[in-house]
Amino acid sequence: MFEYAPAPESRSVVDIAPSYGLFIDGSFVPASPSGGVFKTVNPASEEVLAEVASAGVEDVDLAVAAARRAFGPWSALPGAERAKYLFRIARIIQERSRELAVLESLDNGKPIKESRDVDLPLVAAHFFYYAGWADKLAYAGYGQNPRPLGVAAQVIPWNFPLLMLAWKIAPALAAGNTVVLKPAETTPLSALFFADICRQADLPPGVVNIITGAGETGRALVEHPGVDKVAFTGSTEVGRQIAGSVAGTRKRLTLELGGKAANIVFDDAPIDQAVEGIVNGIFFNQGHVCCAGSRLLVQESAYDEVLTALKRRMATLRVGDPLDKNTDIGAINSAAQLSRIHELSEIGDSEGAQRWSPQCELPAQGYWFAPTIFTGVTQAHRIAREEIFGPVLSVLTFRTPDEAIEKANNTPYGLSAGVWTEKGSLILAMADRLRAGVVWANTFNKFDPTSPFGGYKESGYGREGGRHGLEAYLA
Numbered sequence: 001m002f003e004y005a006p007a008p009e010s011r012s013v014v015d016i017a018p019s020y021g022l023f024i025d026g027s028f029v030p031a032s033p034s035g036g037v038f039k040t041v042n043p044a045s046e047e048v049l050a051e052v053a054s055a056g057v058e059d060v061d062l063a064v065a066a067a068r069r070a071f072g073p074w075s076a077l078p079g080a081e082r083a084k085y086l087f088r089i090a091r092i093i094q095e096r097s098r099e100l101a102v103l104e105s106l107d108n109g110k111p112i113k114e115s116r117d118v119d120l121p122l123v124a125a126h127f128f129y130y131a132g133w134a135d136k137l138a139y140a141g142y143g144q145n146p147r148p149l150g151v152a153a154q155v156i157p158w159n160f161p162l163l164m165l166a167w168k169i170a171p172a173l174a175a176g177n178t179v180v181l182k183p184a185e186t187t188p189l190s191a192l193f194f195a196d197i198c199r200q201a202d203l204p205p206g207v208v209n210i211i212t213g214a215g216e217t218g219r220a221l222v223e224h225p226g227v228d229k230v231a232f233t234g235s236t237e238v239g240r241q242i243a244g245s246v247a248g249t250r251k252r253l254t255l256e257l258g259g260k261a262a263n264i265v266f267d268d269a270p271i272d273q274a275v276e277g278i279v280n281g282i283f284f285n286q287g288h289v290c291c292a293g294s295r296l297l298v299q300e301s302a303y304d305e306v307l308t309a310l311k312r313r314m315a316t317l318r319v320g321d322p323l324d325k326n327t328d329i330g331a332i333n334s335a336a337q338l339s340r341i342h343e344l345s346e347i348g349d350s351e352g353a354q355r356w357s358p359q360c361e362l363p364a365q366g367y368w369f370a371p372t373i374f375t376g377v378t379q380a381h382r383i384a385r386e387e388i389f390g391p392v393l394s395v396l397t398f399r400t401p402d403e404a405i406e407k408a409n410n411t412p413y414g415l416s417a418g419v420w421t422e423k424g425s426l427i428l429a430m431a432d433r434l435r436a437g438v439v440w441a442n443t444f445n446k447f448d449p450t451s452p453f454g455g456y457k458e459s460g461y462g463r464e465g466g467r468h469g470l471e472a473y474l475a
């Protein structure tokens with residue numbers, strides 16, 4: 001294979017301040033004495049990017065109070081007026097998308113081609129889409145006079161920082177709610193830049209509040225008696241805790257949790273396309289994707305052909321500098337996540353599965369993991385059951401559609417699945433029986449703001465996106 005010359009995106013398009021406060025009531029403010037500060041690093045280099053305020057309980061009080069004050073006037077605005085703000089935000093995101101894409105790659109470690117071509121266009125699309133709904137809520141199918149819930153507490157993870165923010169904030173605002181959002185501790189910067197965009201769009205103070213901090217800040221926010229609605233995306237473990245704390249209160253709750261999706265390849269599938277789908281399914285965003293196709297189910301008769309083509313394709317994946325436009329796989333988001341991926345992979349070795357990675361040189365500095373597949377995996381293996389949340393694929397086989405369904409559904413999760421076959425009837429029959437919120441046919445990891453997304457079983461409840469996504473924010 002020939003060598004690519006470096007093709008770095010310019011870092012100078014983004015200006016990161018040395019420190020950031022909390023965004024409460026339309027202004028950046030330092031944390032109260034109950035809070036503190038923490039540092040956010042670039043996972044590709046371990047360089048400190050900025051010092052960020054950590055919100056304590058008093059700050060959470062202030063943010064919730066600001067959102068409460070803003071709720072009356074914001075919810076009283078005609079939907080068409082709220083829509084103008086959302087359209088304005090969407091257009092500013094488009095205008096600033098290069099800056100935001102570079103920022104996201106710096107703070108998260110994801111390749112620039114993904115932040116530039118996937119995350120940012122989808123972020124803008126979500127604001128455009130929900131702006132369109134703001135004056136049509138009476139036609140969304142939730143009653144003739146749907147009312148907003150009030151103050152929404154939103155806690156998001158680190159894998160798609162700005163996109164998860166858009167999934168949460170756009171429908172909440174369109175429906176007339178105000179929000180307090182906490183980004184993940186390892187990726188706070190794009191949410192803080194979004195706060196600046198809210199100011200640029202002249203959004204009334206208090207409609208959007210961004211409080212940074214660690215898990216304790218998230219806990220204080222979701223447990224705050226002043227919030228009416230909790231929306232969480234993250235691990236099943238934390239989701240369970242939140243469900244427990246919200247139980248018995250009047251708060252409404254939606255949870256989008258983990259997954260262990262089956263990507264099912266039949267022997268009549270176009271193998272080269274299926275291999276692209278397998279690669280996209282598990283190596284997109286370093287596998288830090290809740291709906292990642294982390295369990296490959298291959299029909300036995302096509303196993304050798306698929307595995308040979310998959311290994312050949314994996315050998316061409318480029319791992320390295322997230323800001324290089326040719327990079328396919330960037331850095332693992334944090335040292336903690338890297339050690340979790342190592343731990344589960346070692347469990348895979350010790351359980352008897354065979355590990356394979358292409359030859360690939362990993363940078364000395366930062367957090368990296370080579371794209372990896374495990375073959376000889378059985379359903380009992382922990383690497384077939386637990387969410388690794390990294391670039392690690394477990395390969396299993398099946399003979400009949402019934403066996404594929406049985407294995408695909410044999411998981412505590414139910415977020416997504418993929419089916420690869422030439423037969424439309426088989427796709428429909430499989431989709432009908434797969435217990436997954438999203439089933440992709442001859443594609444994988446396709447997202448669209450008009451399409452609802454969410455899980456069954458331990459993958460959570462409620463839907464985000466589409467008309468369905470409005471329901472979570474309306475009474």
Ligand code: NDP
Nearest residue numbers: 156157184185214215218219234235238257258290387389
């Ligand atoms: P968490 O579920 O801990 O984090 C998600 C968000 O919740 C973060 O903003 C986090 O803050 C916050 N949080 C943590 N504890 C609480 C709490 N008690 N109450 C309220 N909010 C809280 O995920 P991790 O980052 O720890 O990742 C662990 C594993 O979870 C991963 O390995 C992966 O398997 C899975 N995961 C799944 C995701 C998905 O999209 N389904 C996304 C992220 C992770 P902070 O970041 O500061 O801790």
